[in-house]
Amino acid sequence: MTKYFKNVKSFEDLKNQFKVLARKNHPDAGGSADIMKEINCEYDALFPIWKDRHNATVSEEDKTQETAESTRRWFYTENGWEGSRYDSSLSTTDISKIIKNYCKEKYPTWKFSVTSKYFSGGSEILICVMEAPVDIFDREYFKLPVSDDKSTWSYGERRDCWDMEKMTAENSYYMQLYSISDKENHPYLNEIGYATLKDVYDFMQSYNYDDSDSMIDYFSCEFYSFICIGKWNKGFRIVPKTARIKNKETKPRQKRKSTPKQEKAPEINQKAKYTYKITQGEDTRDGSMLWIVRIKETLDKATYIKENNHMKDLGGYYSKFKHGFIFRFDPTEKLGA
Numbered sequence: 202m203t204k205y206f207k208n209v210k211s212f213e214d215l216k217n218q219f220k221v222l223a224r225k226n227h228p229d230a231g232g233s234a235d236i237m238k239e240i241n242c243e244y245d246a247l248f249p250i251w252k253d254r255h256n257a258t259v260s261e262e263d264k265t266q267e268t269a270e271s272t273r274r275w276f277y278t279e280n281g282w283e284g285s286r287y288d289s290s291l292s293t294t295d296i297s298k299i300i301k302n303y304c305k306e307k308y309p310t311w312k313f314s315v316t317s318k319y320f321s322g323g324s325e326i327l328i329c330v331m332e333a334p335v336d337i338f339d340r341e342y343f344k345l346p347v348s349d350d351k352s353t354w355s356y357g358e359r360r361d362c363w364d365m366e367k368m369t370a371e372n373s374y375y376m377q378l379y380s381i382s383d384k385e386n387h388p389y390l391n392e393i394g395y396a397t398l399k400d401v402y403d404f405m406q407s408y409n410y411d412d413s414d415s416m417i418d419y420f421s422c423e424f425y426s427f428i429c430i431g432k433w434n435k436g437f438r439i440v441p442k443t444a445r446i447k448n449k450e451t452k453p454r455q456k457r458k459s460t461p462k463q464e465k466a467p468e469i470n471q472k473a474k475y476t477y478k479i480t481q482g483e484d485t486r487d488g489s490m491l492w493i494v495r496i497k498e499t500l501d502k503a504t505y506i507k508e509n510n511h512m513k514d515l516g517g518y519y520s521k522f523k524h525g526f527i528f529r530f531d532p533t534e535k536l537g538a
Contacts, residue, residue: 205240206247212255212265216272219244223273245269261505266521270421284407290520293317293324293424296408300328303404308397310334310442314432317424325425328401329432332440337394337430368436375431402428475500477536480525492532495525 205222209215222240226232248269256264271289291299297317304313312332318325330337368374381387381402387395411422431437476497483490494517500508509519509526515535517526 203243203247205243209247209251212251215244215247215251219273241273244273248272260499261502262524273421282412283410286407287410287423288408291408293319293326296405296424297326299408300326300401300405304328304401308401311397312440313401323422323425325427326405327427327429328405329429330398330401330437331431331435332438333394333397334440334442335393336439337390337397339389339391339394342389371436373431373436374438375433375436376429378428378430380426381428398428398430402426479533479536481531489529492528492530493520493523493525494528494532494536 206215206218209218219240223237226236226240252265252267294317297315301313301315304311304315311330311334314327314329314331316327318327378387378398381395381399387398390398405426405428409423409426478495478497480493480495481490482493494512496508512519512526515528515532516530517528517532519525520527
């Protein structure tokens with residue numbers, strides 16, 4: 202017996218009941234944090250049960266991959282945000298690679314370290330600026346007198362114990378910034394340093410979302426994000442350099458024209474009596490070519506499982522976003538065989 206969810210009739214009814222309960226009992230609406238925690242526990246327990254019942258009654262294409270957390274995220278708080286480039290199909294590793302390429306292309310004379318890490322509570326991305334072609338610090342700021350009132354100190358007020366010239370010369374400068382919000386919070390950075398670091402940080406956050414609610418100890422984000430100047434074991438350096446210029450006699454490399462999607466003639470699986478529909482396209486993340494294989498006919502569950510295993514053996518995988526099997530090579534010959 203459940204205390205809050207009454208007479209649930211379907212998967213959609215479960216989600217709708219949760220919305221009503223959340224709006225009524227959420228602490229932001231004057232509700233109780235303890236009651237909201239109980240509602241969350243019941244919802245987490247009921248969700249997989251009704252999800253399985255729903256998936257058992259619909260076709261393969263209509264089956265949902267939702268989780269209790271993903272459905273809750275869209276309406277759980279009014280203070281949540283979602284980055285403009287957020288894509289639930291991208292892993293934290295995928296995003297870190299995209300950030301790394303962005304830094305290389307936009308700031309070729311800088312050196313950034315972009316790493317990702319997974320742990321039991323989620324994942325994180327750490328960006329460290331290791332080298333810059335120019336000074337990124339406001340040296341005059343470090344010459345200002347330090348206030349005696351420690352309660353008013355910002356992170357940069359520790360300048361009294363920093364020998365900036367010595368630390369940067371010895372390759373030992375290291376600072377954890379965690380985030381880049383506005384210039385007032387980072388007075389030790391000059392305009393170039395602040396603008397560059399904020400741009401890279403904002404680009405990283407554009408792939409993130411945060412729907413956490415500290416009032417009920419609810420934390421939900423795509424990944425935890427951090428940005429640093431240098432690393433604890435290898436400090437930041439100023440290394441003057443210019444972007445590479447190609448030999449004037451060398452013709453500029455022609456940009457590769459994006460290949461339009463080309464739909465091949467359907468391949469008939471004579472043995473199973475269903476049709477493969479192959480579409481050639483481009484991976485929007487890195488521009489590489491890919492092939493999407495769809496089955497024209499509707500398959501029963503047993504046949505789909507068998508075909509799914511067949512595609513995996515051939516080197517493909519199913520994408521719920523493309524509604525088909527993805528290959529990194531032309532699978533026509535293998536499917537024909």
